[in-house]
Amino acid sequence: AQKVTQAQTEISVVEKEDVTLDCVYETRDTTYYLFWYKQPPSGELVFLIRRNSFDEQNEISGRYSWNFQKSTSSFNFTITASQVVDSAVYFCALSGPTDNFNKFYFGSGTKLNVKP
Amino acid sequence: GAGVSQSPRYKVAKRGQDVALRCDPISGHVSLFWYQQALGQGPEFLTYFQNEAQLDKSGLPSDRFFAERPEGSVSTLKIQRTQQEDSAVYLCASSLVSVGRGRIDTEAFFGQGTRLTVV
Numbered sequence: 001a002q003k004v005t006q007a008q009t010e011i012s013v014v015e016k017e018d019v020t021l022d023c024v025y026e027t028r029d030t031t032y033y034l035f036w037y038k039q040p041p042s043g044e045l046v047f048l049i050r051r052n053s054f055d056e057q058n059e060i061s062g063r064y065s066w067n068f069q070k071s072t073s074s075f076n077f078t079i080t081a082s083q084v085v086d087s088a089v090y091f092c093a094l095s096g097p098t099d100n101f102n103k104f105y106f107g108s109g110t111k112l113n114v115k116p
Numbered sequence: 117g118a119g120v121s122q123s124p125r126y127k128v129a130k131r132g133q134d135v136a137l138r139c140d141p142i143s144g145h146v147s148l149f150w151y152q153q154a155l156g157q158g159p160e161f162l163t164y165f166q167n168e169a170q171l172d173k174s175g176l177p178s179d180r181f182f183a184e185r186p187e188g189s190v191s192t193l194k195i196q197r198t199q200q201e202d203s204a205v206y207l208c209a210s211s212l213v214s215v216g217r218g219r220i221d222t223e224a225f226f227g228q229g230t231r232l233t234v235v
Binding site for chain 2: 004006035037042043044045046047050091093099100102103104105106107108109
């Protein structure tokens with residue numbers, strides 16, 4: 001079965017703190033894609049990153065970084081020096097060949113509150 | 117337009133009423149997806165179109181849900197005889213090319229969604 005678990009329902013931090021959002025996934029596929037999306041209060045899902053299962057290199061983009069660990073089936077997301085504008089719900093998602101890559105399986109999301 | 121556009125943004129329906137939700141994808145995008153997002157949950161897949169062909173409708177929760185994309189651009193999600201459990205945000209997404217055939221060439225762009233409340 002395809003499943004994504006985001007155990008942290010809500011996290012509150014003070015601006016400039018670092019914060020890590022956890023994502024654990026389950027899949028029977030050997031090839032798959034992992035994603036992170038941001039959902040601000042306006043409602044649309046904003047694409048942040050896509051990671052191929054064959055590429056375990058960690059990635060950094062500005063204040064954002066992602067740690068992909070195949071051994072623990074985790075794809076965690078860290079925001080360094082958080083800002084108030086980072087406040088949103090963050091979703092981790094999985095896509096694989098079982099469904100011809102046409103479905104995203106989303107976690108239940110982590111709501112991040114960054115306070116000034 | 118610049119992004120995926122959905123209308124209406126908000127819809128209140130009386131139980132038993134039929135509703136139609138519209139999605140205008142980004143021009144030229146081949147793939148179109150509908151997702152249902154219940155309060156406090158992640159989006160759940162409903163259906164997928166490649167151009168006008170509905171290739172996967174396995175996520176539609178019942179035969180009251182129907183989606184179409186007759187000309188391969190605008191799509192409509194119709195819910196007949198709405199029930200309270202249909203209350204959710206309905207998200208539409210589009211992507212430039214097919215995401216099948218073992219690879220993904222581009223990310224999916226999501227609209228702001230339609231919040232449906234059935235009373």
